[in-house]
Amino acid sequence: LKLGIHEDAKNRDRIAKLLRYESTATQKDETTSLDDYITRMQKEQNDIYYITGESKKAVENSSFLEQCKKRKYEVLFLTEPIDEYATQQLKEYGKKKLVCITKEGLTFPETDEEKAAREQQEKDFEPLLKLVKEILGEKVEKVVLSKRMVHDPCILVTGEYGWTANMERIMKAQTLGSDNR
Numbered sequence: 001l002k003l004g005i006h007e008d009a010k011n012r013d014r015i016a017k018l019l020r021y022e023s024t025a026t027q028k029d030e031t032t033s034l035d036d037y038i039t040r041m042q043k044e045q046n047d048i049y050y051i052t053g054e055s056k057k058a059v060e061n062s063s064f065l066e067q068c069k070k071r072k073y074e075v076l077f078l079t080e081p082i083d084e085y086a087t088q089q090l091k092e093y094g095k096k097k098l099v100c101i102t103k104e105g106l107t108f109p110e111t112d113e114e115k116a117a118r119e120q121q122e123k124d125f126e127p128l129l130k131l132v133k134e135i136l137g138e139k140v141e142k143v144v145l146s147k148r149m150v151h152d153p154c155i156l157v158t159g160e161y162g163w164t165a166n167m168e169r170i171m172k173a174q175t176l177g178s179d180n181r
Helices: 002-007 009-016 034-040 056-060 063-070 081-089 112-139 165-176
Strands: 048-052 075-078 096-100
Touching (some): 002 009, 002 081, 048 063, 048 081, 056 075, 075 081
Parallel strands (some): 048 075, 048 096
């Protein structure tokens, strides 16, 4: 089915109805459909959130989940290599955008007070952010104050249009996995 999402554009929406994933709201060995996910979305939630990784164990305790957990947003666990390819084609479902929580550009609804506090924090931490960028130099594209963290001090995200860390792992395994190097 997931290969069909990637290869069959004509039937993509019909196939998407059949997809099942584990999530932060499912129990052990239980999966959910995208339609069921949408029925459980929080009132202010606009997007379908997901995280990719090599296993449920690897993603269920990820720091990337902090803000979603705080807001009680369900996050789908995409743990099969084909999921990376399928999500490149399935950009939205049920008029809801699919959003990878490990990529740059993740936003959440904010109150005016939250927005003012965040803007003040950005001003307060600007010298530190510049210093960290100066120290890291070309190793990072940019250093910004995160809106997605709750407890952990920092996190590395991938560019909005780049590969996720999981996709890089998959591609590296494919190119380096051959004995005929």
